[in-house]
Amino acid sequence: MPNLLAMSFEGILAPSFELRCLDPGRRPPDGWGVGFYPGEEPSTTVIKEYAPPAASLRRELVKAWQHLASSVVVVHIRKAQWGPLTDANTQPFVRSYAGRDWLFAHAGSLQIAPDVSGAVFEAVGQTDTERVFCLLMNRVAEKGWRRIADFDAEVVLGWLRELDGYGVLNIVWTDGLDLLAYADSQGGDGPDDGGLYLWRRFPPYNGKAFGDDDLVVDLFKRGISSHRGLVVCSAPLKQEGGGENWEAMRPGELIIARDGSVRKRVGGDRGPSTVRTRGKAGPPGQAEPRRYLVRHSTSYRYETPVERSVHLLRLTPATDRLQRLVKHELQVSVEGRSRDYDDVFGNRCRRLLFETPWSELKLHSESIVDVVDTDPLQYRPLRARARFPLVWMPWQHQMLNPYLLTPEMPESQLHSLTDYAMSFVRRNDSDLLETLLDINQTIFQEYEYKQGATTVHTSAYDVFENRRGVCQDFTNLFIALARLLGLPARYVCGYIFTGPKRPAPSAPPLISTSTPAAARNATGAASEPSVNTNTLQSEASHAWVQLYLPELGWIGFDPTNGVVTQTDHVRVAVGRNYLDATPTSGTIYVGGGGETLKVDVKVELIE
The missing domain is CATH 2.60.40.2250 (Immunoglobulin-like)
Structure with a gap:
């Protein structure tokens, strides 16, 4: 039985929890609780029950309650070691501070309960967990920190290292925006005295629930969009049909996650990890003409x-x-x-x-x-309107209107894409440039480049849901996300230089009788080793997006390669979408039949 489970997802998640430990004939736990932030409000809702009966009505709530929808969820199943079986001693615990509710849950048991110092937060019950929570909240208040995002991770790590000297301390702690998890530095001998495990989940999920004999978590039963997420658990759970990929947190390790991405990771013996820490993507350096x-x-x-x-x-x-x-x-x-x-x-x-x-x-x-686009961001932060939401003057809006209209698709899909776009805004604290760089890097890192997986009719939502495609698809997705955020975006068709294949003559003839070499081979890899990292492109032409940024104008972002465009990209045509910028198109009025199309592109650097 997992003692503790927490989830951080991009956008609102509506999970279903089946507490099989409360089935007739089973020995029930001493208590259980589920905490979440409905509709991403700053206030939390906690559904909990001590000494639960088999025919628990609250058990049915967490299976199908429509209000259980949040980007952060904390679940705790209690085996009492401190205090009587009461509501006051049932986790997760909640405290209000700095205009938000904070949730806290703990797996393991301390041998000695710490003294709670500070006049702001005091324990209501008798558990070691609540005392630890109040002690930590008092220290946060003394520091003047108002969000987990304000934490000095090394300082908090020192606090937790001090506390886990009292016993086993595996915790999750959230303010509804960020999720902090800490794995005990030594562990223990009890069934719940191990560490914590991480599972970074990526769509498509194929409707598979995960759990064990006591708890089953279904992310699809109540409907889910294609959200990326991070699951933290005190025991690795199995997924239907297999495919789970749990990673044990290192003893004494602390992580802070937001919207399904690990933003900070300190402590422990940090070697290779399957859970990537996502830092802020910086602007590009200066390139040569x-x-x-x-x-x-x-x-x-x-x-x-x-x-x-x-x-x-x-x-x-x-x-x-x-x-x-x-x-x-x-x-x-x-x-x-x-x-x-x-x-x-x-x-x-x-x-x-x-x-x-x-x-x-x-x-x-x-x-x-x-x-000569050597320094597109001009080595400076954006000075004007550098944060979301952007407000355009009426005449600007009129001129940019074609690039602000989102592609037509069902309203439910637009809502899902809007939630996805806003997850980037939230985790970058509404900073305009950092949000755009994050979207660019996320598509590059988390979406599979797969030729033949899509067609010209594939929508941005289809790409979002299936997480694969080619440059045109990734461009269409980025355009849709930008426009939903009120940022003008246009489709660009052109070419990309992927590295030298063979030296080009200094003064080549413009029209050659030789057959141009393909820029990519059939596997989608560069046909020759490239000196650059941006080696993904189509066999014909390349596509990327340009975004209109205040005081900078149209700036290119290439989500296929995760870069801001500079002197590797050659622009040919722009438009609202692919149809406005396609290299070749036509209409046959008489004749035709079966068509065979061949396209070859070669881009050579002239020294």
Whole structure:
């Protein structure tokens, strides 16, 4: 039986707890309790029961009560060693401080109860746990800390090391925002005197509950979105069908988690860990200007000749203050009429009309581009409107409106994505830049790059739910999250330099008769060892997002590679979505049939 279980998830979680230890014929525990923060309010609700009967009504509440919905949940099942069986001695305990309710629960038993010093918090019951809780809260008040986020982790670790000298001390402690867990430095001999275990959970979950003969936790019975989470437990529980991945906390280790991510980790003998500590992602350093030769070849082949067709090409790299097109040439294998123009997004377009039959169309574009986006964030924090929520002037809102409209999808899915987006805002204390860097890194680290797993019709919610896709999918997800946060976002199509494949000549011919090499092999890895870390891209072109930041303008974020775009990225087209920026598109009016499409891209650095 797990004595203690706590969960921290991104967004609101609505779990179902089945207390099988209260089944008829079973020996019930001495008490149990579930604490949570309904609707992420600062106040907590605690459902608890001492000496519970088998036909417990409260037991049914924690299985299906609609108000049991929170991003932080603490569960305790008591085996009494201190004090009588009363409500006052049943965990988890709660105290109000600094405008929030704080929850505390303890697995293990102390040999000596510590003296509670301080005039602010006093114990109501007789347990060692409540005395420890009040002692810690008094020390927090003396320090003037108002949130767990304010804690000096090393100082708190010293307090807990001092206290676990009295006996076994495995605790969880939360203010509803952050979850602190501490594993006893020595452990004990009793069944509940071990340490604590961590399980970092990632969607998709496939509807599998986890638990043991006494407690079953179902995250799906009452409906769940694809939230990442961290589970802390005094005993590793089994998941239906297997697949659980528990990691024992090291003796004397303290962690602080928020929204399912471990933010701080101190104490213990910290070696390799399966639970990654997420620090704040910093802005990029300064890059060097670069000149590239870009070759882009596309071939269409049809079983039946095409007699009349129209094609739209966006293959000319952009020119602005951060990127300069030195030279561009385009070869088209089929004779026809053409017209160049700039679309409403400022993209250079070429429209082709073919009225003579053809079975194969080859397009070959070559460009020389200078990229000088060396310091996109200008080595300084954002000065104006650097925190959420952002407020735009009416004329700004009017100009940016196309990039603020979220993609159409069911309202329930929009709510889930909004909760997901807001989890990043909360854990970064509403800081604009840190939130965006966190989203960028999270998609890079936690979503699987898998070709063929999605289509052009895959929605941002589908990507969020299944946690896999390619660059277009990760870009669409980032765009949806940014727009839900009131931040203008646009889709960018272009190219990415993944490292030298072979030296490019200093003055290459723009149109070559050689066949361009593919930038990636069939496995999705770079075909040659790369000197850069951003090696993920599609075989055709690459996609990323640009966000409009106050006083900085459009800044590129590449969630596929977890970077802020600099001189590795060559922009070609932008728009509200993929359809506005796709490199090639067209309509066949007469003829056609089975289509074979081949695309080759090569980006070379010109020294």
